[in-house]
Amino acid sequence: MSVIDQKRVWRLLDTVPDPEIPVVSVVELGIIQSVEVDPEGAVRVEMTPTFAGCPAIDMMCSGIRTALTDAGIENATVAVTYDPPSTSDRITEEGRRKLKAFGLAPPPRVEGNTAGANLLLMEMIECPFCGSQNTRLDTPFGATLCRAMYYCDSCRQSFEMFKPL
Amino acid sequence: MSDHTQDAATIDLLFRLADDELMMGHRNAEWTGVGPVLEEDIAFSSMAQDELGHAFAYYTVLHEHLGQDNPDTLAFRREAADFRNARLTALPRSDWAAAVMRQFLYDAAEQVRLEHYSSHPFAPLAQLARKFRGEEKYHLMHGKSWVMRLGSATEDSRARLQAALEALWPHALGLFEPGQGGEDAGASEAALCAGWLAQVCPLLVSSSLQVPAERTAKGQWQSRVAAVYGRYAEPAPERVALLDAMQKVYRLDPNADW
Known part of the structure; x- marks a missing residue:
């Protein structure tokens, strides 16, 4: 063999x-x-x-x-395995590019603070369709556990983001 | 403490954690399809899915590391008297304000707990706690934002939230019932409860609600109402009713291949 x-x-x-x-x-x-x-x-x-x-x-x-x-x-x-726990920071550059092309905003980087309450991370997410940051969180839940729902006030479209974790 | 006693305390703790999550998951799933708005239908369904996933992971640790039955057997074939959930988690669904309040009180407790258990000496628990903290932060974010919104929206929404708070408060304190397997190596229930009160009381007050607690001269929050315990007592009617519904299909044919 x-x-x-x-x-x-x-x-x-x-x-x-x-x-x-x-x-x-x-x-x-x-x-x-x-x-x-x-x-x-x-x-x-x-x-x-x-x-x-x-x-x-x-x-x-x-x-x-x-x-x-x-x-x-x-x-x-x-x-x-859960050791060490997964973090969305491990999504590769290529993966992030593909998520965006799919219409799913890639997660902001948490820099090791997976459990932290830094919810500012959830603000000013770039719209994957028009690139504007004039967006707001609609709900931290979505079609799958890993997605949150947003609304873009510039292009007036709903979009999803892969949740930072 | 001998290894044997330590094991008993760890098993007891994991059953408490797992059973709380299983019950919350089941009750949250009852909002699937009937949430007040689509986003909340999705939110409660997603939280249900998370809680069931966590229950499954805790049961798996009990099975693989602590000699207990497999997860399906633990969830679907155990008798009501052997469950260790706090009463808060199994109370039947009432109005949506109560669902929001229960979720908030529960998630705040869980956040305090998981933070402590992230450095628990029993490594499989510490690993799960570190993982679940990241997931649960979204539950707490959801609960906090709705408590703040409903607390300051209309007189009706505030009154419903207040009624829910008063009805659920003694049961929420019951989350911190001392363990029967001996004091856990991670953190005492009294310390966890103090941490929880410090989290929830200021937010409830700033949401225009009357908290059944007061600040002591030392600046700590203390409940004015006694806790209702029920983890180890004769099974409460809501636990029996929940298990009757949840286990019914599985028990029709326990050997079925799912």
Whole structure:
């Protein structure tokens, strides 16, 4: 059996879309915590959910497993971990660009303060459609747990933001 | 303290946390489809989803680290007498002002609790606490903004909020009932309660509400009303009713493959 290359595993993971925001991969979303390949070729992937109550967690795990087994990696396991907790700061630059193109404002950076009450972060979010910051938070909840709803007073459109976490 | 006693305290604490979240999740889900406006329908549904996710994670820790049954069994096959939720979390749905008030009082307590547990000596709990704090901040933000808005909107909205506050207050204090497994290694319930009072009282006062508490000479808030405890007592009727509804389908065929 040929030795499985870690980089190859990461490339395969980068083809697995987020079930709720399919324009970004699980790698771009920053939820892959680690990839380990043992000498026997067994691959263990650790992922950390954006929200613990996210109903897509099982789908993501099986999506990851399928991508690896389809590529011939027979012994692949996926584990969910909360250590360290996920933060939206781990969304990659490419991921942020794709979110915006999808009409979903990327989250402001929390710089390690995931639990903090710095709700000023929720203000002056740039509208993904027209680029204005003349926007206001409508509600911190939305179509999925990771989204908040906004209204842009410049282009008069509702839009969503990926919540900073 | 021996390891055995420490385990008992940790198990007790995790059941309290998990059962509170499960009950709140169930009651919040009862607003799905009937919220007063679409945004609030979504808000309560989302909070329900978060609470159920947290309950599941706590049950998973109980199962994987502390020798308890699997999460489904713990949620759907346990008897009412074995649940450890505070009464506040299972009280039946009444008007929306009461739902907002319960959520606010509960989330403020949870925020204080999770902050303490973020450095809890039992690592799996500390990890979950650090994660959940980030998620729960949005619940508290929602609760605070609605308490402030309803408190200063109309006489009707203020009166409903005030009535809800008075009815729920003793039950909210009951969140801090001392544990039966011995004092928790993370933080004492009395200290958590003091932290909670310091959070909620100023906001309620600034929302034009009469708080059933007063400031002592030392500047600390103290409740004028006694707490209602119910985590360990004979199961309260609302817990029995909630479980009857929630467990009914699962119990029809416990071996069904979901």
